[in-house]
Amino acid sequence: MSNGQAIRMTESRKAILSVLGRTRAHPTADEVYSMVREDLPKVSLGTVYRNLDLLAKQGLIRTLASAGEQRRYDGMVDDHHHIRCEVCGRMDDIEVGNAELLDELIIDGRGYDVHGYTLCFSGVCREYAGNGKSHEQNGKGQGE
Protein backbone atom coordinates (compact mmCIF):
# COMPACT_ATOMS: atom_id res chain seq x y z
CA MET A 1 0.00 0.00 0.00
CA SER A 2 2.97 2.40 -0.25
CA ASN A 3 2.19 5.41 -2.33
CA GLY A 4 4.96 4.92 -4.87
CA GLN A 5 6.31 8.40 -4.23
CA ALA A 6 8.76 8.00 -1.33
CA ILE A 7 8.82 10.76 1.26
CA ARG A 8 11.84 12.45 2.75
CA MET A 9 12.68 10.83 6.07
CA THR A 10 13.12 13.79 8.39
CA GLU A 11 13.99 13.72 12.09
CA SER A 12 10.40 14.15 13.20
CA ARG A 13 9.17 11.39 10.91
CA LYS A 14 11.86 9.03 12.11
CA ALA A 15 10.95 9.85 15.69
CA ILE A 16 7.26 9.18 15.06
CA LEU A 17 8.00 5.85 13.41
CA SER A 18 10.31 4.92 16.25
CA VAL A 19 7.70 5.78 18.87
CA LEU A 20 5.04 3.75 17.09
CA GLY A 21 7.49 0.93 16.49
CA ARG A 22 8.40 0.44 20.11
CA THR A 23 4.95 0.52 21.71
CA ARG A 24 2.32 -2.15 21.57
CA ALA A 25 -0.31 0.35 22.62
CA HIS A 26 -2.22 2.21 19.96
CA PRO A 27 -1.61 5.81 20.94
CA THR A 28 -3.68 8.83 20.04
CA ALA A 29 -2.09 11.72 18.20
CA ASP A 30 -1.37 13.66 21.35
CA GLU A 31 0.10 10.61 23.04
CA VAL A 32 2.41 10.25 20.05
CA TYR A 33 3.13 13.96 20.38
CA SER A 34 4.22 13.74 23.99
CA MET A 35 6.31 10.63 23.35
CA VAL A 36 8.02 12.23 20.36
CA ARG A 37 8.79 15.28 22.48
CA GLU A 38 10.96 13.14 24.74
CA ASP A 39 13.30 12.74 21.78
CA LEU A 40 12.63 16.02 20.00
CA PRO A 41 11.41 18.55 22.56
CA LYS A 42 10.71 21.22 19.98
CA VAL A 43 8.39 19.28 17.72
CA SER A 44 4.98 20.83 17.26
CA LEU A 45 1.59 19.17 17.39
CA GLY A 46 0.84 20.29 13.86
CA THR A 47 3.94 18.51 12.61
CA VAL A 48 2.92 15.33 14.40
CA TYR A 49 -0.54 15.41 12.86
CA ARG A 50 0.81 16.23 9.43
CA ASN A 51 3.34 13.43 9.55
CA LEU A 52 1.02 10.84 11.03
CA ASP A 53 -1.28 11.54 8.14
CA LEU A 54 1.56 11.36 5.65
CA LEU A 55 3.01 8.15 7.06
CA ALA A 56 -0.44 6.57 7.01
CA LYS A 57 -0.88 7.55 3.36
CA GLN A 58 2.49 5.95 2.65
CA GLY A 59 1.33 2.78 4.35
CA LEU A 60 4.10 2.96 6.95
CA ILE A 61 1.66 3.16 9.83
CA ARG A 62 -2.04 2.55 10.20
CA THR A 63 -4.95 4.67 11.38
CA LEU A 64 -7.52 2.89 13.53
CA ALA A 65 -11.28 3.29 13.38
CA SER A 66 -13.62 4.18 16.18
CA ALA A 67 -16.55 6.52 15.72
CA GLY A 68 -16.51 9.81 17.53
CA GLU A 69 -13.38 8.73 19.33
CA GLN A 70 -9.93 10.18 19.03
CA ARG A 71 -7.99 8.73 16.16
CA ARG A 72 -5.42 6.10 17.14
CA TYR A 73 -2.31 4.98 15.33
CA ASP A 74 -0.62 1.63 14.93
CA GLY A 75 2.97 0.99 13.88
CA MET A 76 2.13 -2.55 12.77
CA VAL A 77 0.83 -2.53 9.23
CA ASP A 78 0.37 -6.27 8.68
CA ASP A 79 -3.07 -7.76 8.73
CA HIS A 80 -4.44 -7.96 12.23
CA HIS A 81 -7.50 -6.79 14.13
CA HIS A 82 -8.33 -4.84 17.22
CA ILE A 83 -10.56 -4.74 20.23
CA ARG A 84 -11.56 -1.60 22.02
CA CYS A 85 -12.54 -1.37 25.67
CA GLU A 86 -15.95 0.24 25.99
CA VAL A 87 -15.06 1.61 29.40
CA CYS A 88 -11.60 3.10 29.10
CA GLY A 89 -11.17 3.27 25.32
CA ARG A 90 -7.84 1.43 25.19
CA MET A 91 -7.22 -0.72 22.15
CA ASP A 92 -5.41 -4.04 21.95
CA ASP A 93 -4.55 -6.38 19.15
CA ILE A 94 -6.77 -9.42 18.99
CA GLU A 95 -6.09 -12.74 17.41
CA VAL A 96 -8.70 -13.84 14.94
CA GLY A 97 -9.16 -17.01 12.90
CA ASN A 98 -9.56 -16.94 9.17
CA ALA A 99 -11.07 -13.51 8.80
CA GLU A 100 -10.36 -13.71 5.11
CA LEU A 101 -13.69 -15.51 5.03
CA LEU A 102 -15.02 -12.00 4.91
CA ASP A 103 -13.76 -11.54 1.41
CA GLU A 104 -16.50 -13.85 0.17
CA LEU A 105 -19.29 -12.41 2.26
CA ILE A 106 -20.54 -9.53 0.18
CA ILE A 107 -23.74 -10.34 -1.65
CA ASP A 108 -24.81 -6.93 -2.85
CA GLY A 109 -22.27 -4.11 -2.87
CA ARG A 110 -24.84 -1.56 -4.04
CA GLY A 111 -22.68 -0.47 -6.94
CA TYR A 112 -19.65 0.18 -4.80
CA ASP A 113 -16.15 -0.75 -5.83
CA VAL A 114 -15.26 -2.48 -2.56
CA HIS A 115 -11.68 -1.96 -1.38
CA GLY A 116 -11.53 -3.42 2.09
CA TYR A 117 -13.13 -3.54 5.46
CA THR A 118 -12.71 -2.57 9.05
CA LEU A 119 -13.26 -5.24 11.65
CA CYS A 120 -13.07 -3.95 15.17
CA PHE A 121 -14.31 -5.83 18.20
CA SER A 122 -15.62 -4.18 21.33
CA GLY A 123 -15.77 -5.41 24.87
CA VAL A 124 -14.51 -4.72 28.35
CA CYS A 125 -10.87 -5.10 29.19
CA ARG A 126 -9.56 -7.19 32.06
CA GLU A 127 -9.19 -4.16 34.25
CA TYR A 128 -12.87 -3.23 34.14
CA ALA A 129 -14.52 -6.60 33.55
CA GLY A 130 -16.62 -8.07 36.29
CA ASN A 131 -16.90 -5.03 38.50
CA GLY A 132 -20.67 -5.02 38.28
CA LYS A 133 -20.99 -2.07 35.93
CA SER A 134 -23.26 -2.81 32.98
CA HIS A 135 -21.80 -1.41 29.82
CA GLU A 136 -24.38 -2.34 27.28
CA GLN A 137 -23.27 -0.67 24.12
CA ASN A 138 -24.65 -1.78 20.80
CA GLY A 139 -23.87 -5.43 21.19
CA LYS A 140 -23.55 -7.61 18.17
CA GLY A 141 -23.45 -6.21 14.71
CA GLN A 142 -22.53 -2.62 14.64
CA GLY A 143 -20.78 -1.56 17.78
CA GLU A 144 -20.81 2.05 18.75
Next chain:
Amino acid sequence: MSNGQAIRMTESRKAILSVLGRTRAHPTADEVYSMVREDLPKVSLGTVYRNLDLLAKQGLIRTLASAGEQRRYDGMVDDHHHIRCEVCGRMDDIEVGNAELLDELIIDGRGYDVHGYTLCFSGVCREYAGNGKSHEQNGKGQGE
Protein backbone atom coordinates in the same frame (compact mmCIF):
# COMPACT_ATOMS: atom_id res chain seq x y z
CA MET B 1 -30.68 -4.13 23.69
CA SER B 2 -33.13 -1.62 25.16
CA ASN B 3 -32.00 -0.13 28.38
CA GLY B 4 -34.89 -1.44 30.45
CA GLN B 5 -35.74 2.04 31.67
CA ALA B 6 -38.12 3.48 29.02
CA ILE B 7 -37.71 7.13 28.15
CA ARG B 8 -40.43 9.70 27.78
CA MET B 9 -41.34 10.11 24.13
CA THR B 10 -41.26 13.86 23.64
CA GLU B 11 -41.95 15.78 20.44
CA SER B 12 -38.31 16.20 19.59
CA ARG B 13 -37.57 12.53 20.17
CA LYS B 14 -40.50 11.47 18.03
CA ALA B 15 -39.34 13.85 15.32
CA ILE B 16 -35.81 12.41 15.39
CA LEU B 17 -37.10 8.86 15.18
CA SER B 18 -39.42 9.82 12.35
CA VAL B 19 -36.59 11.48 10.42
CA LEU B 20 -34.34 8.46 10.84
CA GLY B 21 -37.19 6.13 10.04
CA ARG B 22 -38.03 7.64 6.69
CA THR B 23 -34.54 8.00 5.23
CA ARG B 24 -32.35 5.24 3.93
CA ALA B 25 -29.33 7.53 4.15
CA HIS B 26 -27.27 7.53 7.34
CA PRO B 27 -27.33 11.18 8.30
CA THR B 28 -24.86 13.00 10.50
CA ALA B 29 -26.09 14.79 13.62
CA ASP B 30 -26.38 18.12 11.88
CA GLU B 31 -28.21 16.58 8.95
CA VAL B 32 -30.68 15.13 11.44
CA TYR B 33 -30.82 18.56 13.06
CA SER B 34 -31.78 20.34 9.85
CA MET B 35 -34.33 17.67 8.93
CA VAL B 36 -35.91 17.80 12.36
CA ARG B 37 -36.14 21.57 12.09
CA GLU B 38 -38.48 21.19 9.14
CA ASP B 39 -40.99 19.71 11.58
CA LEU B 40 -39.95 21.49 14.75
CA PRO B 41 -38.26 24.76 13.77
CA LYS B 42 -37.33 25.65 17.33
CA VAL B 43 -35.39 22.52 18.20
CA SER B 44 -31.79 23.13 19.25
CA LEU B 45 -28.69 21.30 18.17
CA GLY B 46 -27.92 20.37 21.75
CA THR B 47 -31.29 18.67 22.06
CA VAL B 48 -30.67 16.70 18.88
CA TYR B 49 -27.30 15.49 20.14
CA ARG B 50 -28.65 14.65 23.56
CA ASN B 51 -31.56 12.72 22.13
CA LEU B 52 -29.57 10.90 19.47
CA ASP B 53 -27.33 9.73 22.24
CA LEU B 54 -30.27 8.76 24.41
CA LEU B 55 -32.10 6.92 21.64
CA ALA B 56 -28.94 5.04 20.76
CA LYS B 57 -28.52 4.00 24.39
CA GLN B 58 -32.11 2.78 24.32
CA GLY B 59 -31.36 0.73 21.24
CA LEU B 60 -33.97 2.59 19.17
CA ILE B 61 -31.39 3.85 16.70
CA ARG B 62 -27.82 2.96 15.95
CA THR B 63 -24.58 4.95 15.87
CA LEU B 64 -22.20 4.13 13.03
CA ALA B 65 -18.43 3.89 13.27
CA SER B 66 -15.90 5.68 11.14
CA ALA B 67 -12.66 7.01 12.55
CA GLY B 68 -12.13 10.73 12.66
CA GLU B 69 -15.31 11.15 10.69
CA GLN B 70 -18.51 12.73 11.81
CA ARG B 71 -20.76 10.35 13.66
CA ARG B 72 -23.64 8.98 11.60
CA TYR B 73 -26.97 7.56 12.72
CA ASP B 74 -29.15 4.76 11.44
CA GLY B 75 -32.84 4.20 12.16
CA MET B 76 -32.59 0.48 11.33
CA VAL B 77 -31.46 -1.46 14.36
CA ASP B 78 -31.58 -4.96 12.98
CA ASP B 79 -28.39 -6.74 12.07
CA HIS B 80 -26.90 -5.36 8.89
CA HIS B 81 -23.64 -3.86 7.73
CA HIS B 82 -22.41 -0.77 5.97
CA ILE B 83 -20.08 0.48 3.33
CA ARG B 84 -18.54 3.91 3.30
CA CYS B 85 -17.40 5.77 0.20
CA GLU B 86 -13.79 6.81 0.59
CA VAL B 87 -14.34 9.82 -1.66
CA CYS B 88 -17.55 11.44 -0.52
CA GLY B 89 -18.10 9.77 2.86
CA ARG B 90 -21.66 8.63 2.17
CA MET B 91 -22.71 5.37 3.78
CA ASP B 92 -25.00 2.70 2.39
CA ASP B 93 -26.29 -0.58 3.69
CA ILE B 94 -24.55 -3.57 2.24
CA GLU B 95 -25.81 -7.11 1.99
CA VAL B 96 -23.51 -9.66 3.51
CA GLY B 97 -23.64 -13.44 3.70
CA ASN B 98 -23.41 -15.26 6.99
CA ALA B 99 -21.39 -12.74 8.90
CA GLU B 100 -22.29 -14.59 12.06
CA LEU B 101 -19.28 -16.72 11.12
CA LEU B 102 -17.41 -13.96 12.87
CA ASP B 103 -18.73 -15.08 16.20
CA GLU B 104 -16.39 -18.03 16.05
CA LEU B 105 -13.35 -16.18 14.84
CA ILE B 106 -11.75 -14.94 18.01
CA ILE B 107 -8.77 -17.02 19.05
CA ASP B 108 -7.25 -14.84 21.72
CA GLY B 109 -9.34 -12.08 23.24
CA ARG B 110 -6.48 -10.86 25.43
CA GLY B 111 -8.56 -11.04 28.56
CA TYR B 112 -11.36 -8.97 27.13
CA ASP B 113 -14.99 -9.77 27.71
CA VAL B 114 -15.98 -9.50 24.05
CA HIS B 115 -19.41 -7.96 23.43
CA GLY B 116 -19.63 -7.46 19.69
CA TYR B 117 -17.93 -6.15 16.64
CA THR B 118 -18.06 -3.46 14.03
CA LEU B 119 -17.79 -4.57 10.45
CA CYS B 120 -17.67 -1.70 8.02
CA PHE B 121 -16.61 -2.00 4.41
CA SER B 122 -14.96 0.77 2.47
CA GLY B 123 -14.85 1.45 -1.23
CA VAL B 124 -15.86 3.95 -3.85
CA CYS B 125 -19.49 4.56 -4.63
CA ARG B 126 -20.99 4.39 -8.10
CA GLU B 127 -20.81 8.13 -8.50
CA TYR B 128 -17.04 8.32 -8.08
CA ALA B 129 -15.94 4.90 -9.31
CA GLY B 130 -13.95 4.72 -12.51
CA ASN B 131 -13.16 8.38 -12.94
CA GLY B 132 -9.43 7.78 -12.93
CA LYS B 133 -8.76 9.08 -9.45
CA SER B 134 -6.75 6.65 -7.34
CA HIS B 135 -8.13 6.50 -3.85
CA GLU B 136 -5.79 4.14 -2.16
CA GLN B 137 -6.77 4.19 1.43
CA ASN B 138 -5.76 1.43 3.75
CA GLY B 139 -6.92 -1.43 1.59
CA LYS B 140 -7.75 -4.75 3.12
CA GLY B 141 -7.76 -5.29 6.79
CA GLN B 142 -8.14 -2.16 8.77
CA GLY B 143 -9.63 0.60 6.74
CA GLU B 144 -9.24 4.12 7.94
Next chain:
DNA sequence: GCACTAATCGGAACCATTCCCAGTTTGTGC
Protein backbone atom coordinates in the same frame (compact mmCIF):
# COMPACT_ATOMS: atom_id res chain seq x y z
C1' DG C 1 -53.46 25.03 40.71
C1' DC C 2 -48.93 23.60 43.19
C1' DA C 3 -44.64 21.43 43.72
C1' DC C 4 -41.39 18.76 41.70
C1' DT C 5 -38.76 16.63 38.02
C1' DA C 6 -37.40 16.03 33.33
C1' DA C 7 -36.69 18.12 28.95
C1' DT C 8 -35.51 21.97 26.19
C1' DC C 9 -33.22 26.18 24.28
C1' DG C 10 -29.41 28.98 23.13
C1' DG C 11 -25.10 29.84 23.49
C1' DA C 12 -20.59 29.27 25.41
C1' DA C 13 -16.97 26.05 26.18
C1' DC C 14 -14.22 22.27 24.87
C1' DC C 15 -11.13 19.65 22.23
C1' DA C 16 -9.25 17.16 18.29
C1' DT C 17 -7.80 18.43 14.05
C1' DT C 18 -6.51 21.45 10.22
C1' DC C 19 -4.79 25.58 8.26
C1' DC C 20 -1.64 29.41 7.68
C1' DC C 21 2.65 31.57 7.24
C1' DA C 22 7.20 33.09 8.21
C1' DG C 23 11.41 30.96 9.03
C1' DT C 24 14.44 26.85 8.63
C1' DT C 25 16.24 22.75 6.69
C1' DT C 26 17.24 19.75 2.94
C1' DG C 27 18.53 18.42 -1.69
C1' DT C 28 20.54 19.69 -6.18
C1' DG C 29 23.48 21.68 -9.48
C1' DC C 30 27.49 24.12 -9.84
Next chain:
DNA sequence: GCACAAACTGGGAATGGTTCCGATTAGTGC
Protein backbone atom coordinates in the same frame (compact mmCIF):
# COMPACT_ATOMS: atom_id res chain seq x y z
C1' DG D 1 31.06 25.65 -0.06
C1' DC D 2 27.27 28.59 -2.45
C1' DA D 3 22.87 29.72 -4.37
C1' DC D 4 18.47 28.40 -5.18
C1' DA D 5 14.02 26.02 -4.95
C1' DA D 6 11.24 22.84 -2.70
C1' DA D 7 9.91 20.60 1.33
C1' DC D 8 9.41 20.85 6.11
C1' DT D 9 8.69 22.95 10.60
C1' DG D 10 6.91 25.60 14.79
C1' DG D 11 3.57 28.27 16.73
C1' DG D 12 -0.55 29.86 16.87
C1' DA D 13 -5.06 30.83 15.07
C1' DA D 14 -9.14 28.90 12.97
C1' DT D 15 -12.46 25.29 12.31
C1' DG D 16 -16.03 22.21 13.27
C1' DG D 17 -18.21 18.54 15.82
C1' DT D 18 -19.71 17.72 20.32
C1' DT D 19 -20.75 18.58 25.17
C1' DC D 20 -21.92 21.44 28.97
C1' DC D 21 -24.52 24.99 31.55
C1' DG D 22 -28.00 28.25 33.34
C1' DA D 23 -32.48 29.69 32.61
C1' DT D 24 -36.93 28.46 30.95
C1' DT D 25 -40.74 25.38 29.71
C1' DA D 26 -43.48 21.17 29.72
C1' DG D 27 -45.21 17.13 32.02
C1' DT D 28 -46.77 14.40 36.22
C1' DG D 29 -48.78 13.33 40.60
C1' DC D 30 -51.41 15.21 44.06
